Amino acid sequence: MNDGNNNTTTVSGSITTNGRSSHGIWNDGNDNTTAVSGSITTEGQSSPGILNDGANNTTTVSGSITTEWRSSHGIMNEGDNGNTTTVSGSIVTNGRLSYGIRNDGNDNTTTVSGSITTKGESSHGIWNDW
Secondary structure, eight states: OOEEESSSSSSSEEEEEEEETSEEEEEEESOOEESSEEEEESSTOOOEEEEEEEEEEEEEEEEEEEETTTTOSEEEEEEOOEEEEEESSSEEEESTOSSSSSEEESSOOEEEEEEEOOTTTOSSSSSEEE
C-alpha cells in the first residue's frame, strides 16, 4: 500500500494475493504513478488488481492483470478526478460485478489498445460512474 502522494510503483515481476480485500497495488493519495509490465493476480472477493483512491493518479499496464471472485475489478479509480489509465496489455476478470476498469469521479481518461475480458454476471469492460 502506498499511503500518501507522489509515489511511484513499477512492477516487472509478479504480484499474487489471496483473500478478501487483498489488492495487488493500493495507492491511497494523489499524483501517484503505477507501471505494470509484469503480472498481477488477485484471488479473493473485493480484491482489485490496482486500486487508486485519490486524484490525478496515472496507471499504465503493458503486462497483465487477472482477478478472481466477486467485485474484483482489474483497475479501480475512485474518490476524485483526473485519473489517467492506459492499457496495452490485458485485463481478465472472473467474477460477478467485476469490471475490467472502473472509474468513479470526473475527468478521468482511459485508453485501451490491449484487451479487457470479463467473465461474470454484470461485469462490464469499462464502467464510468459520476
